[in-house]
Amino acid sequence: MKIDKESFLKIFETSFWGKLKESIVPFGDNPDKTEFLNDLYTEIVSFTYNPSNPRDYIVINKHNGISRYVPTFTRKDYCVYYFCIKLLESEIAVNRVENTYGGWSLGNPIRLKEEQEIIELEYIPFNTLNQLSWIQEWQSFQSIARKHRDLGAWSSFINTDISNFYDSINLTILERKIRHVIPKQKQEIVTLLFHFLRNWNKKLEGYNHKTVGIPQDEIGDCSRILANFYLQDYDSKMKEVSDRLECKYIRFADDQIFYAKTLDNAKEMLFEASRELLRVNLNLNSGKVKEFRSVIEFNEYWAFEIFDLLEDSKNSDTINKAVELFLYNTSKQIKFRDVSVLKRLLRTDFNLIKPEFRHQLIARFFNPDFLAMLSLWHFKKIREKVNNDKEFFGELDNLIDKVPFNSFHYNLRAFYKKERPDYDFTKLDEKINKIRI
Numbered sequence: 001m002k003i004d005k006e007s008f009l010k011i012f013e014t015s016f017w018g019k020l021k022e023s024i025v026p027f028g029d030n031p032d033k034t035e036f037l038n039d040l041y042t043e044i045v046s047f048t049y050n051p052s053n054p055r056d057y058i059v060i061n062k063h064n065g066i067s068r069y070v071p072t073f074t075r076k077d078y079c080v081y082y083f084c085i086k087l088l089e090s091e092i093a094v095n096r097v098e099n100t101y102g103g104w105s106l107g108n109p110i111r112l113k114e115e116q117e118i119i120e121l122e123y124i125p126f127n128t129l130n131q132l133s134w135i136q137e138w139q140s141f142q143s144i145a146r147k148h149r150d151l152g153a154w155s156s157f158i159n160t161d162i163s164n165f166y167d168s169i170n171l172t173i174l175e176r177k178i179r180h181v182i183p184k185q186k187q188e189i190v191t192l193l194f195h196f197l198r199n200w201n202k203k204l205e206g207y208n209h210k211t212v213g214i215p216q217d218e219i220g221d222c223s224r225i226l227a228n229f230y231l232q233d234y235d236s237k238m239k240e241v242s243d244r245l246e247c248k249y250i251r252f253a254d255d256q257i258f259y260a261k262t263l264d265n266a267k268e269m270l271f272e273a274s275r276e277l278l279r280v281n282l283n284l285n286s287g288k289v290k291e292f293r294s295v296i297e298f299n300e301y302w303a304f305e306i307f308d309l310l311e312d313s314k315n316s317d318t319i320n321k322a323v324e325l326f327l328y329n330t331s332k333q334i335k336f337r338d339v340s341v342l343k344r345l346l347r348t349d350f351n352l353i354k355p356e357f358r359h360q361l362i363a364r365f366f367n368p369d370f371l372a373m374l375s376l377w378h379f380k381k382i383r384e385k386v387n388n389d390k391e392f393f394g395e396l397d398n399l400i401d402k403v404p405f406n407s408f409h410y411n412l413r414a415f416y417k418k419e420r421p422d423y424d425f426t427k428l429d430e431k432i433n434k435i436r437i
Helices: 004-012 017-018 035-046 073-094 129-151 171-181 184-197 221-230 234-245 263-278 295-302 305-308 315-333 340-346 357-366 376-386 389-399 407-420 428-434
Strands: 058-062 065-072 154-159 248-251 255-260 290-292
Touching: 004 035, 004 073, 017 073, 035 073, 058 376, 058 407, 073 171, 073 184, 129 255, 129 295, 129 305, 154 263, 171 184, 171 248, 221 234, 234 248, 234 263, 248 428, 255 263, 290 295, 295 305, 305 315, 305 340, 315 340, 315 357, 340 357, 357 376, 376 389, 376 407, 407 428
Parallel strands: none
Antiparallel strands: 058 065, 154 255, 154 290, 248 255
16 A cells, blocks of 8 residues: 555544544544554555444434434444545545535535534534535535526426435446546555445355445445445436436435426436436335426425525524424425424524414424434434423433334433433443344
C-alpha cells in the first residue's frame, strides 16, 4: 500500500474518531487513538488486515413491519472503510446528471449557525459526517421537485424507489465501475475496499465472499457514496429517456420522481427505468410506486403547502395553518407524508401553537408505531413538549417488550442514559440481548 504513515494518520484528523463514540451500540473500550491507528496502519501496509464480524445489527422497521439490518462494525473496520472512501471520493462522490442528488464528499462536519437547523431536520440521518451537504442536497431536491411541478403541462407524476437498494448492489459491477474511473496509483485502495466489502458479513455468510450488497453502515456516509456512484450510468440513460419523451427525471439517493404530460409517457418512463436498472441487477420497488394523476394529488402527497407554512419558525399564524392542514389531511385519510410532517413539527415552538392543536399533536406523538421509529433526539423533543415525565416515560417503558426492532431499544437506552441516570437497565438490556443476531 503506497501511503506513508503521516498521510494515513492525517486522514483521521477529523471528527470521524469522535463520531465513533456516537454509536448507539457501545464499543465497550476506548483505545489510545495514536496507538490504535499505528497498529492498523501496519496491518494495512503488510496486507494482514481482515474484517471482523459486526458487533451487532441494528434492526429497523423498514416498512410495514419488514426489518432492515444495519451492521455496527468494529472500530478497526469503520476506520478501514472510511479510509478507502476518503481516498477515492474525489473520483466517485459525484453526480454527473442534472437534477440528481446524493454525490457529496465525506468532508468535515460543518455546522450551521444554529445547530438545530441541521440536526432537527427529519431527513438527515444521525450518522452523516457532512450534515451541511446533506441538508443542501435534500433542500435542492425539494426545490427542484417544486420547480418542475410548475414547469410544463404535467398531468401525471410517478414517485418510486429501488427495491432493497443497498442489499442488491452487485459488487463485481460496482468494482468494475470504480476501477474504470480511478487512476492507477489508487488501484490498491480499491482492492482493500473490496476486501472489506466482500468479507464484512462472514458471521452470516460463512467463508463465502459476498457477491451482492453493501452495508448500510451506522456511522459515516461511505455506503451512501458507493450507492450513489452505482447509479451514475443509470442516471445518464434516464436523462436520455426523459428528454426523448419530453418528461423530467429527478433523483435523491434511490428516491425518484418522473414528470410527464400524459399517463402513457409516465408509464413508459417507469418501464424504461425498470429495464435500465435490470442492467445493474436492480429492480424498482413495485410496492412503493405512487402514481399521481394531477398536480393537486402530487402536492398533497409531498405536503409542499404544509412545509412551506412551517418555513417561518416565528410566525404563529402560518404554523397554526400548517398544523390545521395536517390534522385535516389525517382526519380525511388523505395519503401524504404525515410521519415526515409530524417529525418536522417536533422542532416547532409549541408556545406558538393553539392549545387545542397541541393536545391533538401530543396524542399523535404518543402513538406506539410513531414512538417505535424514533431516535433519542426525537425522544428528547417529545419530552420537552409533553412536560410530563411520568406519562411519557411510562409510554416508552410499555413499549420495551412490545417493539421487535432493537433500533428502538438502543435509542431508548441512549436517551435514558442521559435523561434517567437512575434507571434500572436490566429489562432493556435483556430485550436487546434477546433480539441480538
